[in-house]
Amino acid sequence: MPPAADTVLDEVVDEEDAGPGPRSGTPAPGARAAGAAGLLTAALFCLATALSRSHPFGPVTRNVVDLGQQYLPYHAYWRSLLRGETHGDAFLNWNSGFGAGFLGDIGTYLSSPVDLLVVFFPADRIELALYVVTAVKITAAGAATALLLLRLRPGPWPVAAVLGTAYALSGWTFNFGSTVPMWLDGLAAFPLLCLVGEWARTGRRPVLGPLVVALAWTANFYTAYMATLGAAVVLVVRLLTAEETATARQRLAGALRAARGVLVGVGLAAPLVVVVFLGTKTADPTPEVTFAPAAWTDVLARFLPATASTSSPALFIGTPALLLALTLPFNRAVAPRVRAALTAAVVLVTLSLQWEPTHLLWHAGASPNGVPYRQAFVLCGLLLIAAWFSVAGGVPRPAALLAGGALFGGLAWAARGSVDVDRWTFPALGMAALLTLVATGIPHRGRNRG
Secondary structure: OOHHHHHHHHHHHHHHOOOOOOOOOOOOHHHHHHHHHHHHHHHHHHHHHHHOOEOOOOOEOOOOHHHHHHHHHHHHHHHHHHOOOOOOOOOEEOOOOOOEEOHHHHHHHHOOHHHHHHHHOOHHHHHHHHHHHHHHHHHHHHHHHHHHHHHHOOOOHHHHHHHHHHHHOOHHHHHOHHHOHHHHHHHHHHHHHHHHHHHHHHOOOOOHHHHHHHHHHHHOHHHHHHHHHHHHHHHHHHHHHOOOOOOHHHHHHHHHHHHHHHHHHHHHHHHHHHHHHHHHHHOOOOOOOOOOOOOHHHHHHOOOOOEOOOOOOOOOOOHHHHHHHHHHHHOOOOOHHHHHHHHHHHHHHHHHOOOHHHHHHHOOOOOOOOOOOOOHHHHHHHHHHHHHHHHOOOOOOHHHHHHHHHHHHHHHHHOOOOOOEOOOHHHHHHHHHHHHHHHHHHHHHHHHHO
């Protein structure tokens, strides 16, 4: 886990835990969930790298396109600069062409505290250093999400750990984030900013909250902006549904505390953000892009396994997690207003990916040149939150499982004609769905025997 994220989690674990451990000296649920999610995320990410025979566990290089042509050289120069082994400085990078300004590149690509890890690697191992930076950011995202889920609603910490891992290793991570390391700071920022919203809602952590916002915006302001919008959606849901905010005055006070925390945090990050903004104004403009929404069959297909594309949103969170999320509207064990609010949030955010005005809102007013669905990690996070609310109180009843399964089948059927579906998609989907239904049936059989 990165030093900065580790510090934040250390600060909040005691308060966010659902309760003390069963006996003295035993870690509480939040700490156990965060630790387990971090270990599981790191292990599975390394396993995926090994199975793909990619560096450092195989001969296939990861450094293609922008990763090899931009991010690797930037990190190599950053390492040399920090160790005092280069002729340039933070203002001018002599390793790029005939010399290029570097201050804006620091704020855009290298300002995450995790990127400081490059100083511990030899100059000829910078590819390994960048892989470790990538793995640490993904690991931090899994741990932070597991902690968030237990803060939103008490439940079994192993399930929270698995769902946290599902978020960190979503399709967005493998399709987009793992080859663009600075976007991964936004992946970790989303659950942390949702925690900030919870603190604001309940009137806690008035100092730590803005510091977490500042950390997120300093690490990568671009994806932190998207994560902040996503955290605002989660906060609205919580203000409308949580029992602690029973009156309109309490809801308004929580919203104002959250807005104040964000403004203070962004203000603390402003020296870096302003430098990047001024550098962008003087840089060569990128080609103008007009947003063209993906076909809905392709959008639905990206919820399924074994799909990949840069022109449609990567939304795969694992078949079991998606099935649990789809049971939420039908799960009567969850309060009706929680079901309605979370379902509406997921639907509206999904629609916002496809409408140009909200597409521009997600991307700060400018349609990006390249991947048009960079904000999709927020929807992955919302789906995992929906899955957690549906399963935190126990495995959903058979009626909810059947209804969610029918909805899942309809989604898969509607996506069958997508160009993103390959020959492995439906076999993998069927096997995962079958194993999920078998696993969810075991607790019900045990309950009936009891």
